[in-house]
Amino acid sequence: MEDSCRAAIAAGVTEIAITDHVDHVPADLGFGYYRPEEYLRELDRVRDLFAGELTVLRGMEVDYNDSTIEEVSRFIDTYADEYDFIIGSVHYFSDGAMIFPDYFAGKSLDDVYLPYLDQVERAVETGWFSTIGHLDLPKRYAPLTHRDYDPAQFRERLLPIFDRMIARGIGFEINTSGLRQTPRTSMPAGAIVRWYADRGGKIITTGTDSHAAQTVGAGLPRTLDMLQLCGIESVASFRNRKATLVPIATLQRQPA
Numbered sequence: 001m002e003d004s005c006r007a008a009i010a011a012g013v014t015e016i017a018i019t020d021h022v023d024h025v026p027a028d029l030g031f032g033y034y035r036p037e038e039y040l041r042e043l044d045r046v047r048d049l050f051a052g053e054l055t056v057l058r059g060m061e062v063d064y065n066d067s068t069i070e071e072v073s074r075f076i077d078t079y080a081d082e083y084d085f086i087i088g089s090v091h092y093f094s095d096g097a098m099i100f101p102d103y104f105a106g107k108s109l110d111d112v113y114l115p116y117l118d119q120v121e122r123a124v125e126t127g128w129f130s131t132i133g134h135l136d137l138p139k140r141y142a143p144l145t146h147r148d149y150d151p152a153q154f155r156e157r158l159l160p161i162f163d164r165m166i167a168r169g170i171g172f173e174i175n176t177s178g179l180r181q182t183p184r185t186s187m188p189a190g191a192i193v194r195w196y197a198d199r200g201g202k203i204i205t206t207g208t209d210s211h212a213a214q215t216v217g218a219g220l221p222r223t224l225d226m227l228q229l230c231g232i233e234s235v236a237s238f239r240n241r242k243a244t245l246v247p248i249a250t251l252q253r254q255p256a
């Protein structure tokens with residue numbers, strides 16, 4: 001965490017929520033690994049260490065899956081009050097299969113995306129989460145397996161999900177890891193952001209999905225520019241899972 005905070009400061013970041021994965025699907029490499037007490041202790045240590053330089057928030061990225069609702073519900077009941085910010089992410093299909101290129105074999109894009117988005121919608125309806133992580137994660141592999149991938153194919157399915165997000169005060173994350181990986185665009189990218197903004201959505205966070213300090217802050221300036229082009233003027237900042245909006249203009253580095 002300390003290295004990540006130093007990297008954040010070097011990248012010009014002023015606020016960071018460190019959102020370690022919380023996994024309840026047994027197939028996940030991180031299953032059984034998360035130790036909330038140790039996380040919170042270390043988080044508070046670095047928060048004090050960097051006070052005045054960087055705001056460090058208590059966060060987590062919780063896997064949502066239809067097969068583990070009871071476990072996640074118990075976890076959220078026990079710990080949510082300790083956290084500023086909770087990302088809810090779908091990483092698996094409801095049968096526990098991973099969203100890897102193999103899963104796409106013999107399936108249409110609809111076969112993959114629509115059940116994925118059904119789970120995203122149910123994650124929104126739980127009300128457990130501040131934002132939804134990497135909203136169109138299958139895109140990480142879709143361009144490799146289905147060359148005709150186009151997000152517009154899923155617009156009609158996304159719009160009612162956006163309406164539920166807006167009604168519930170839940171947003172989504174722009175995950176910049178896509179910029180440095182296969183899809184070469186953020187997850188989601190501009191078109192989807194524009195549909196959400198046109199619907200009246202305002203709660204957007206940015207995340208780098210950094211699993212190492214080297215990528216903390218990567219792609220953020222570009223992402224803030226993209227958001228403004230899509231009609232989003234603020235990003236959300238969370239305390240105790242309540243959002244306030246911070247104007248993007250105050251976060252961009254001024255040209256020298």
Ligand SMILES: [Zn+2]
Nearest residue numbers: 061089133134
């Ligand atoms: Zn994730």
